[in-house]
Amino acid sequence: MSVVTRFAPSPTGYLHVGGARTALYSWLYAKSQGGEFVLRIEDTDIERSTDDAKQAILDGMDWLGLNYDKGPYLQTERFDRYKELIEKLLAEGKAYKCFMTSEELDQIREAQKERGEKPRYPGTWRDRTDHPEGQPFAIRFKNPLEGKVVINDHIRGKIEISNTELDDLVIQRSDGTPTYNFCVVVDDWDMGITHVVRGEDHINNTPRQINILEALGAPVPEYAHVSMILGEDGKKLSKRYNAVSVMQYRDDGYLPQALINYLVRLGWGHGDQEIFTLDEMIEHFSLDAIGQSASAFNTEKLIWLNQHYMKSMPVEEVAGYAKWHFDDQNIDLSGGPALEKVVTVQADRVKNLKEMAQISRYFYEDFEEFDAAAAKKHLRPVAKEPLMVAKTKLAAINEWTPENIQAAINATAEELEVGMGKVGMPLRVAVTGGGNSPSLDLTLNLISQAKIDQRIDKAIAFIANRENS
Known part of the structure; x- marks a missing residue:
């Protein structure tokens, strides 16, 4: 059997890190098995779905490098298929029309709560045939009244749910639109999905979906329900609370390779290894190695990985x-x-x-002012002579190389019989505008000789103005 996995986000918000990790696990499993990865946009919530959110999902997947073999499919383009199968279930007596109003159902549920019962639809219209003419109706799936659903979850092991715990699910609203749980079932069947990797918040949906799949005569995929990610405050990340968009990590300067490496380790591991190439992830990944416990997000760990990839890629x-x-x-x-x-x-x-980018501007642009603290400390009258001597020696260099630049700085210190700091720090502030930069030989080498000369002149003039003020 060829493995086919899917990532199926709803476009009611951006792609956040929890969704991105689910997508990654699903992608990795497909790649590790030589299978296919499908992207599906579950946009049946028409009121809350937006084109901007759809684009944010596509942008996030693209930036992370999670290429999909098929898709993106949109559920709103498949309504005819859902309607066809709902009619089939009705004809076979596996679904029925429910004329109960939302107000009636609310009253029933309130009464159930007052009695300490689990709120649920009582099956009022399950076997009735006295359908009122011209009245709006929903269509409900006839859930089995006996037996149980068994899920052999790759992460959580065996899960059993009695059918008596499940009520008859609405599969088509009174306005004629299909519901999420039904669309998911049809899509997974039509798209040949063999393994469903998704968050643990879907565990309650899974037995309902399995029953619908069996009623349709469709194969049941294997399931892996991934634990939630906790924020650094210990609270669950969600679209509505404390979850950061994947693209925000790009905007904040992280490499996608670092974020991918970080996310894969939020629940999965291979020995004590911390840093993985994509090929290593694919080689070692398995659903059964994903842990059951929730993982807490740690920004410091992500920063460490980002620094590693900036230096090693x-x-x-x-x-x-x-x-x-x-x-x-x-x-x-x-x-x-x-x-x-x-x-x-x-x-x-x-x-x-x-x-x-913030600290490298001086390589490309002249600056209007020196950093106040750095200038106060290093562009003092005593720095004028070292800057003037360094200016002459740097201007005389025929071949602008780090070695020749360092030699000119050394010669300046020797001629004036001062320590390197007395030359280097004023020169650094003069050339970069501030007190921090890579080593001076490398820094100056990346700026033109003429530009260096101009900036030293600017620093000397600055010192002269201080002396005269």
Whole structure:
């Protein structure tokens, strides 16, 4: 049997990390088995579904690199198929028309609650044939009255639910639209889904869906219900509470490889290994190795992984992702060094790509003012002579290389008989505008010789103004 898995989000909000992990597990299982991965957009909640949310899901999947073999399918484009099968169930006596109004059902449920009973539809119209003419009706599935549903869950083991716990589910609303639980069943059947990986909040839906599948004569897929992710405050992440959009992680400067590696370890593992290539994930992944316990999100761990990937991935790849952040911060890359060179000198100095762009502006643009604290400390009158001597020696360099730049800085310190800090720090502030940068030889090498000369002149003028004020 060829494995087919699916990810089926509803477009009522963005793709958050819980959904992304579910998608990843489903994707990995399909890839590990040489199977197919399907993307399906479950948009039957027409009032709450939006085109923006659909696009956010597609953007998130694309950024994460979770390519799908089929789809994206939209449930709203399959209403004729759902209607056809609902009519089939009606004709076979496996579903029925229910004329109970929502007000009547609410009254019944309130009375059940007062008696301490589980609120449920009592089956009022299950066997009635005295249908009122011209009255609106829903269609309910005739759930079996006896027996039980057994789910051999890949993560939770054997789950048994008595059919007496389940009431007759509405499969078509009174306005003629099909309901979520019915659409899911039909889609899984039509799309040949063999394994359903989804959140544990769907466990209550699974026995109902299995009963409908069996009523249709459809094969029942295998199930794996994944535990929830907890926030750093210990509370459950959800679309409505504390869950961050996948694309927000991109905006905050994380690499998708880091987020993928982080998410796969939120519930699954292979020995003590922490860092996995995608190929290693595919090779080792299994549904049975996913843990049952909820996992807590840890931002510090994600930052650590992000730093690892910034330093270890091919610099061209990192630069490709970094460019988005430089563009987002309106940094024009055309007047400076190749972005790959900036990534090389900055990757081990930052937590994320957004921060990399923020601290690298001086490579591409002149700055209006020096950092006040750095200038106060390092652009003092005593720094004027070291800057003037360094300016002369740097301007005399014929081949602009890190080695020659360092030699000029060393020669300045020797000529003035001062420590390197007396030359290096004023020069760093003069060239970058602040007190932090990669090593001076690498930093200056990525800025043109003429630009260095101009910036040192600006720093000398700044010191002169301080002396005269």
